[in-house]
Amino acid sequence: MINMRLINVLIFYSVFVLGGYNAYSQSIILNLPPTVILSENHISLEDDETMLFDSLMNLSSLGIVDASLIPAAHLYNYVWDNRLVNPYQRRVIDMPDTMVIDFSQFCAPNRNLVTSDFGFRRGWQFHYGIDTRLKIGDSICSSFDGMVRIVQRGRAYGNYIVIRHFNGLETVYAHLSKHLVKVNQIVRAGEIIGLGGNTGRSTGPHLHYEIRYLGQPISPRDLIDFESHTAIFRIVDLNAEHFAYAKELEEVRYYTVRRGDTLSVISRRLGVSVDRLCQMNNIRRNSVLRIGQRLRYT
Ligand SMILES: [Zn+2]
Numbered sequence: 001m002i003n004m005r006l007i008n009v010l011i012f013y014s015v016f017v018l019g020g021y022n023a024y025s026q027s028i029i030l031n032l033p034p035t036v037i038l039s040e041n042h043i044s045l046e047d048d049e050t051m052l053f054d055s056l057m058n059l060s061s062l063g064i065v066d067a068s069l070i071p072a073a074h075l076y077n078y079v080w081d082n083r084l085v086n087p088y089q090r091r092v093i094d095m096p097d098t099m100v101i102d103f104s105q106f107c108a109p110n111r112n113l114v115t116s117d118f119g120f121r122r123g124w125q126f127h128y129g130i131d132t133r134l135k136i137g138d139s140i141c142s143s144f145d146g147m148v149r150i151v152q153r154g155r156a157y158g159n160y161i162v163i164r165h166f167n168g169l170e171t172v173y174a175h176l177s178k179h180l181v182k183v184n185q186i187v188r189a190g191e192i193i194g195l196g197g198n199t200g201r202s203t204g205p206h207l208h209y210e211i212r213y214l215g216q217p218i219s220p221r222d223l224i225d226f227e228s229h230t231a232i233f234r235i236v237d238l239n240a241e242h243f244a245y246a247k248e249l250e251e252v253r254y255y256t257v258r259r260g261d262t263l264s265v266i267s268r269r270l271g272v273s274v275d276r277l278c279q280m281n282n283i284r285r286n287s288v289l290r291i292g293q294r295l296r297y298t
Contacts, residue, residue: 069186071146071166076214082150082183085162085172086215093243093250099213101236102167105144107190108229109173109209110134116206118219119245126249128217129172129210130226134196136177136205142187143171143211151183157208158200161193172210175202218242257293272297 070080081087109132116131146165153159157174161181164170177197187193198205211218222242225232255270263285267274278285280296289295 069147071164072168075168076164080149080164083152085150086212088215090214090216092214092216093240093246095238095240095243097239099168099238101169101213101238102234103223103231103236104234105167105189106224106231107141107143108224109140109143109171110138110196110207111229112138112207114226118217118221129174129208130220131206131208132226134205134207136195136197138196139192140173140176140194140196140207141190142193144169144189146171146187148181148183148185148187148193151179151181154200156201158202159194159197160200163187163193168213170212170215172208172212174208174210175199175206213238213242216243216246219245251298252296253298254294255297257289257291257295259291261289261291263287263289266295266297270297 070078073080076088079087112132112134114130115133116127118127118130121127142163144163144165144167146163148161149164149170150160150162154174157172159176159179160172160174161176161179162170162172173194175197176194176199178195179193180195181187181193196205196207202208209220211220211223218238219242220226223232223236224230255266257266263274263277266272267277274285277283277295277297278287
């Protein structure tokens with residue numbers, strides 16, 4: 001009796017649950033361990049209308065998704081999220097060991113001039129990628145073999161793509177005019193994944209390109225020669241030094257300008273010289289301050 005019930009459950013499961021799977025995607029093989037484990041917050045339906053509730057999320061919540069196709073699945077604790085750029089909550093700033101990354105496949109996403117570098121911008125805003133100029137419609141290529149993790153539209157990034165690579169890195173391509181790949185799709189190094197554009201928070205057609213490890217951005221300048229658009233090293237020894245900037249960022253503090261504030265008032269209140277405030281915020285002694293403006297003071 002119990003066996004019959006079990007068989008009925010299995011039939012129901014294979015016909016309705018697995019059968020329904022085909023409607024979503026062909027890229028995930030079923031019924032093979034280990035499973036992808038997503039914590040609760042990764043499958044919550046939030047207010048984001050762009051959220052993609054894809055096959056992997058559905059299937060992983062049922063415990064029937066094969067993780068062996070997902071690049072660097074173990075390194076990323078089997079988290080595979082199709083919505084958040086950094087869902088990992090991992091602190092790599094103090095990584096004790098060196099991680100050896102195979103960079104030999106590297107293909108430049110495009111081969112144009114750098115217009116904005118990784119690092120602080122306008123004194124206080126941090127730029128987590130590198131920008132290259134382009135014409136709308138220019139081809140954008142995947143840097144390495146990998147699997148597409150995110151394809152969506154964001155307020156700041158515009159149309160963007162995130163790819164997880166087999167070498168353990170992830171790359172982000174933003175402000176695109178068009179996506180040419182689907183979520184969970186396997187891509188090759190150099191494959192065209194989208195077209196350059198001017199979507200999102202962008203003041204002219206460009207590509208915003210990021211390289212991340214466990215969710216934390218790395219300066220692409222440390223790894224890529226943007227004159228020749230080639231990799232500096234075939235093998236990269238990734239270590240805590242690559243994330244030293246993040247340590248500095250943790251110490252940064254901001255002051256929000258209030259009514260009646262002047263640089264000298266703020267200087268006295270915070271105990272930081274006017275010259276230092278000007279230098280850190282890239283402003284002049286006689287610059288007009290706006291109420292609500294953020295000033296960096298450490
Ligand atoms: Zn950018």
